[in-house]
Amino acid sequence: MDSPDVVFIVGPTGTGKTEAALNLRHSSSIEIINADSRQVYKWLSIGTAKPTLQQQSLVPHHLFDIIEPDGSFSIAQFLEIAREKITEILSRNITPVVVGGTGQYLWGLIEGWQIPAIPPNKTLRKNYEFFVNENGSEALYKKLLSIDPGARAIIDSSNTRRIIRALEVWEHTGVPFSTLRKQAPPSYRFQISGININRLDLYKRINDRLISMVENGWVAEIESLLSYGYTTKLPSFSSAGYREIASYIQGITTYEEALEKTKAATHRLVRAQDNWFKKSDSRIAWSENIEELCKRVNLKK
Numbered sequence: 001m002d003s004p005d006v007v008f009i010v011g012p013t014g015t016g017k018t019e020a021a022l023n024l025r026h027s028s029s030i031e032i033i034n035a036d037s038r039q040v041y042k043w044l045s046i047g048t049a050k051p052t053l054q055q056q057s058l059v060p061h062h063l064f065d066i067i068e069p070d071g072s073f074s075i076a077q078f079l080e081i082a083r084e085k086i087t088e089i090l091s092r093n094i095t096p097v098v099v100g101g102t103g104q105y106l107w108g109l110i111e112g113w114q115i116p117a118i119p120p121n122k123t124l125r126k127n128y129e130f131f132v133n134e135n136g137s138e139a140l141y142k143k144l145l146s147i148d149p150g151a152r153a154i155i156d157s158s159n160t161r162r163i164i165r166a167l168e169v170w171e172h173t174g175v176p177f178s179t180l181r182k183q184a185p186p187s188y189r190f191q192i193s194g195i196n197i198n199r200l201d202l203y204k205r206i207n208d209r210l211i212s213m214v215e216n217g218w219v220a221e222i223e224s225l226l227s228y229g230y231t232t233k234l235p236s237f238s239s240a241g242y243r244e245i246a247s248y249i250q251g252i253t254t255y256e257e258a259l260e261k262t263k264a265a266t267h268r269l270v271r272a273q274d275n276w277f278k279k280s281d282s283r284i285a286w287s288e289n290i291e292e293l294c295k296r297v298n299l300k301k
Helices: 017-026 075-091 103-111 122-135 137-147 149-153 160-173 199-215 218-227 242-249 255-276 290-296
Strands: 006-010 030-034 095-099 190-195 284-287
Touching: 006 017, 006 103, 017 030, 017 095, 017 190, 017 290, 030 075, 075 095, 075 103, 103 255, 122 137, 122 160, 137 149, 137 160, 190 290, 199 218, 199 255, 218 242, 242 255, 284 290
Parallel strands: 006 095, 006 190, 030 095, 190 284
Antiparallel strands: none
């Protein structure tokens, strides 16, 4: 097989994607592009498992820490910036390695989605947020599906932010969100890789990692965010664990309750990510561990 121009390392949180990407630097000149919708935020580092500064010093990293915690960042913005960065890296004869678990980001690049850049409508969002508070996210999801049945395949019923965004796009264009994903596949060769870990084993690994995150200062990270006036209503705080631990900091729950809720939220994230990256998808080369993945990626020398 010819060497890919671009490598994508995909899959659920906790499977070792970052380490695998960094290991590829021993085989070729690479630069890493983030495809995690939470790692784009500044100051959300420990809980999002963002590469450490030491790791980022090993090879150039892109699309990390580009948005303030109270900022908004759409898939259209991501695709525009990521495509420009891929083109720029390729122009220097270096291999871009795109790493993350956000399905819309990754498949948007791989399948060449063409999504219109529609600005956020704050009034409309507030109205839908009020609707959710009164009726629940499932009711809003049913409203979306009544307009856009195809959204079921690309938006999870528990992802209120994405449901609202799809409705926002429909309100702006009059066209269902799912039909706006026109495709113009990229011209470069690519390889998609992932690490296949048994779900129960992954849950245990994640639970152990959460303890390590707390020991490494995750609670202090969230305390700092709250002290600067960032609230738990922000999209950035929808990252698994941030609202749960903020509730502990604010005295609403105990530490034990916050930790259990964080575990549950992260397990839900794994299940949602598994739906984006199915083991039956023949486009993805699944490996059992990091070493096997790195051997199977045929990078140019």
